Amino acid sequence: MKIICIGRNYSEHAKELNNPVPQKPVFFMKPDTALVINNNPFYYPEHSNDVHYEAEIVIKICKKGKHIDEEFAHKYYEQISIGIDFTARDVQSECKKKGLPWEIAKAFDQSAPVGTFINKSRFNNLNRINFSLSINGEERQNGNTSDMIFSINHIIAYISSFITLKEGDLIFTGTPAGVGSISIGDHFEAFVEGKKLLDFSIK
Numbered sequence: 001m002k003i004i005c006i007g008r009n010y011s012e013h014a015k016e017l018n019n020p021v022p023q024k025p026v027f028f029m030k031p032d033t034a035l036v037i038n039n040n041p042f043y044y045p046e047h048s049n050d051v052h053y054e055a056e057i058v059i060k061i062c063k064k065g066k067h068i069d070e071e072f073a074h075k076y077y078e079q080i081s082i083g084i085d086f087t088a089r090d091v092q093s094e095c096k097k098k099g100l101p102w103e104i105a106k107a108f109d110q111s112a113p114v115g116t117f118i119n120k121s122r123f124n125n126l127n128r129i130n131f132s133l134s135i136n137g138e139e140r141q142n143g144n145t146s147d148m149i150f151s152i153n154h155i156i157a158y159i160s161s162f163i164t165l166k167e168g169d170l171i172f173t174g175t176p177a178g179v180g181s182i183s184i185g186d187h188f189e190a191f192v193e194g195k196k197l198l199d200f201s202i203k
Contacts (some may be wrong), residue, residue, distance in 0.1 A: 001168040003030040009174025009186035025158045041203045048088035054175035055141045058083040061169040068160040073153035079117035082190040086111040098115035134189045140168030169178030
């Protein structure tokens with residue numbers, strides 16, 4: 001199982017980080033050791049003093065595929081959830097300044113909590129899914145998949161032109177504006193169409 005994350009897939013998020021809006025999907029990967037499930041806590045990593053949250057719709061690949069045509073991409077996933085792409089922003093900034101890869105800022109242990117998956121058949125329109133993140137009872141992010149620069153099907157087709165997708169792989173589809181730093185003791189609750197799918201704390 002691998003975790004593939006799409007960066008800068010919401011224009012307002014790209015703007016808030018002073019990043020250019022991409023012309024093609026930008027993706028990076030996290031190892032399976034980044035995954036956190038069952039609402040287990042996230043432990044603040046020792047190598048960073050400025051960890052940020054990024055709430056994202058997550059899809060689970062249901063069968064193996066390579067060079068998937070966008071027209072048929074919908075057949076390669078059946079379940080959707082919400083997850084958090086935790087980023088060591090201070091470490092990432094230093095890596096960017098030096099022109100270095102920034103896996104240590106994105107791919108560290110427990111950097112990808114994911115909520116309960118639900119069948120995509122429960123949604124009337126996969127291109128108009130509402131999702132949100134609340135921290136300590138206050139809404140911090142609110143997004144809709146209609147605001148994606150690249151649709152879920154386009155993302156699947158694009159990634160599969162480079163990397164074979166396998167059953168169980170997860171794709172984080174990008175975050176809307178509103179990202180920010182976290183603190184020990186914070187309580188996270190994430191929702192898809194008003195249904196809470198993720199609930200955990202920072203320790």
